[in-house]
Amino acid sequence: MQMEKFEVNILGCGSALPTTRHLLSSQVVNLRGKLFMIDCGEAAQLQYRTMKLSFSRLNHIFISHLHGDHCFGLFGLISTLGMLGRRDDLHIFAQPDGEKVFRPMLDYFCTDLPYQVVFHAFDPQKNALIFEDRTLKVLTIPLKHRVPTAGFLFEEKEKNLHIVPEMIDFYQIPFCQINALKAGADFVTPDGQTIPNERLTHPATPPKRYAYCSDTLYNEKIIPIIEGVDVLYHESTFCESRAERTKQTMHSTARQAAEIARAANVKKLILGHFSARIKDENVLLTEACEIFPNSVLASEGLVVEI
């Protein structure tokens, strides 16, 4: 049901060196029809189109860090939105350098954009609220990488109660009062009788949470922040046999991703950001599943329900 939809679309899950098997980092979170992009590697707009996502429903882009494989797709996407006649502001969240490096490019190449690109700077070393609307909060997750990097926690806000249609009919409750009931109000009948809300509604679906952690060294400090999330995407660039390279490049192994998932008691783990050197990612999956069985491999085109 579109009203309840909360899912993540994987556009690309390769690491810096693109291959014929994997595109560069980019995802789109769909919360009840609103689309939020996380990272925008080269060719993200092409995969976006291939996955038939709606350009008009995209208003917010969150960039985890300023490595090219996470943001070189921005220029093309921004140009395309302009050519499609976009009018609404596009909001880009990035660390403070973001605007400094992207704005001159936009000023040169996108001179006739029919809309505004609005940059919002965040401090990647803080766990802070950086975006909020009626249904969603987005918080940063401080990560440890070679450059300032933040993950993102997408938290649904408390949701409405579910109306029990039979009771609405039974008490002939007018339509204009439905929203109040969903928010928890009792109903007072025309003759003054109070019908408690519990008789008219079912409990709300619990709010869900999605955490995106890429790129990062194994970092236990994120555990309390992502504790209990429904889905965790955690980078697993390498496997344990390349532990040294993993540390040197400030990435994580599949085993480490799984250890974080287990310690944070998350419900599901998506592995991604695969090194080009890994020819068969099942090695990563096996390694992760030994620690955290509910692990899956990301892949281009994969849609995971939160």
Place this chain on the structure above:
Amino acid sequence: MQMEKFEVNILGCGSALPTTRHLLSSQVVNLRGKLFMIDCGEAAQLQYRTMKLSFSRLNHIFISHLHGDHCFGLFGLISTLGMLGRRDDLHIFAQPDGEKVFRPMLDYFCTDLPYQVVFHAFDPQKNALIFEDRTLKVLTIPLKHRVPTAGFLFEEKEKNLHIVPEMIDFYQIPFCQINALKAGADFVTPDGQTIPNERLTHPATPPKRYAYCSDTLYNEKIIPIIEGVDVLYHESTFCESRAERTKQTMHSTARQAAEIARAANVKKLILGHFSARIKDENVLLTEACEIFPNSVLASEGLVVEI
């Protein structure tokens, strides 16, 4: 035969708005194993890999103009070459603004490149030699577009004569003299007899020429420059039914491309840079073939022998 190979690989032939049918402008000219890229739209490096072209054989990139759909792929490609451990300089030919807009991006994102990116500025309004090596000349072709734009003419240099093996054996000509014969020298036998070169060689294969003209308004001034080329790639963004839009955006129709091909007496025409609005490019092909029958449609992955 690799020694004689001269071909163009089409990486992308869509216009500014990418679609699921076409990638953005990029081509690779292969002259006897040396690769020369023309334009580098977003995702060019991905298609480059898909077409199994060799990254190590690429040393020169020619950018026709500074619209994003012709150059946003440069950053990713340059990063990738660095990650692959490239040591040789990479030469980028562009109008003077090129270095001004690209260099700051490279300085920020590609801080640890193990090779140099060398920019060469050209004047897009001149028909001038901008590159030359032992086998090839590249000249600019002034085009008319919304920003300074040049096409490129790839001209093979005069080639060597073909040795007649039987005559080499007959006169017992030492191997060290073969190159001199190929260049036109006569052979003098140990007893002083002169064997004229014509008896030892067949004529050289005539040098070939490839012209790339995109993006441009219909422009008869290019005709003498591209006169008689073996293959002409000419943009044909629209068909005649959208003549007004064509003029307004400073592009060409398929008919105009064909008219240029016919007037310049070229041998073959490749149509490309297709508008996203054109659902079936056969409309363009039909329109062009009425004027110039030896026309073909570009497509991603197409390789055309020059």
